[in-house]
Amino acid sequence: QFPERMNCAHELLDRWIAAGQGGKPCVVAGASGESWSYAELQAEANRIAHVLVEDLGVVPGNRVLLRGANTPQMAACWFAIVKAGAIAVGTMPLLRAKELTQVIQKARISHALCDERLAEELAKAREQCPTLRSVVHYRSTAADGLEALSAAKSPSFTNVDTAAEDCCIIAFTSGTTGQPKGTMHNHRDVVAACRCWPPHCLRAVADDVFIGSPPLAFTFGLGGLLLFPLSVGASTVLLEQAAPDVLLPAIAKYRATVCFTAPTSYRAMAAQAAQHDLSSLRKCVSAGEALPAATRKLWKDATGIEMIDGIGSTEMLHIFISHDESNAKPGATGKAVPGYRACVLGDEGQVLPAGQVGRLAVMGPTGCRYLDDERQANYVAQGWNLTGDAYLLDADGYFVYQARTDDMIISGGYNIAGPEVESALLAHPAVAECGVIGVADEERGQIVKAFVVLREGRVPGSEMAKALQDYVKATIAPYKYPRAIEFRAALPRTETGKLQRFRLRQESST
């Protein structure tokens, strides 16, 4: 199906210019409205590729760290690295020196391209990293900045003739518990990801305008906001900052049609949707954590749009279980995306029948290869990747999320999935956000505890707690109700919108 040699920068970018479509809008800087055509992005990427090869001595296979918020310049740097046959290692903008040091050491980074606005933490990390040979700042007016170096270069560049199986991305997932895990993806994975989920579940077209919140350093953002729009010749609006109150007006301003963000962001946007013109939107994708049925309904009531949910992971590059908007089933993630296989395994590794909760295993054309051999041995068997999620397959063949495997709560002999209790609570009109964990209890082993953020104007207290408990008991099996409820102003979340249940656990054990 794939040629032996290919450079994915050609499939995604160069081929459009070769086909005479270079004048089409490609990347837009959300803050300024500055728009680059396909030809302009290509020319910029080519100039930077010359800098990498001629000035910095990058050779194929070198690992190049990329640090910055989502901007057209960052997109150009990403393509430059890939065109030069090197490996792009995206890093989340909020990472500190300590975490950057880990990434630099684990991925054996030799060069870095860094947005000047985020130079500080990388400079600190560099002191600990003798193997990091050069750091060049972009979006910079300095004499040794990337723009000064690239201005003199030719806008044409012959891509390095890479093998389809050559690595071009190392992506790190912080995981939900700390230690960053590095995973490798090659040119073929990138093209395969563009040919599986997007045509089957998203079905975007060249006129679409993509927008969203995930950083390009997160493969959810890299796919949704760069690879997928370019693979169909569409345009993409890159926002340096994409909190709900920034994303909403940006959707209206750019008449965006396809939105990628996490459930928590959809909940926050739904509350303010009426004040913005969202009539351009036609596809809304949710990933990163489970999409509760109540959130799907909230967004549909606010915008009329049936969301597309999908579970993906850094290991698998992008989404592998999902559905299109006409096959949504509230509360379920969907079915295996064409090209992927998924099943639910029991403790002995046997495939479980429908209705039983077990470990999700997935196999497909985009993964999974860890940097670390020990992880590879523990999480990948005969090509099957254990994602760390507990799932069940329902009678209709839909995969239904339960919890992260290590987040299951055992209380009084019952297995309780925190996210199911969260979904029940989120359906209550007073609840804006919530997180459910198990806390130690002498009598029951663990009890279910909910952390609740109320909507504006709602009053916390024992009366509210009782009302929420009764509400849960009336919605799901009564033994699952939260025996303890704590009201909070906000919940701890990762930069990608994932609830950090481990932090809630730490906070309640001290």
Ligand code: 3UK
């Ligand atoms: C959880 C979901 C239920 C699940 C990601 C889309 O999130 C992404 O990658 P990460 O490596 O985390 C993977 C884990 O996140 N998860 C993600 N989506 C869903 N749980 N329903 C969902 N729809 O625990 C999974 O194992 O950070 C998502 C595309 C690319 C990605 N990297």
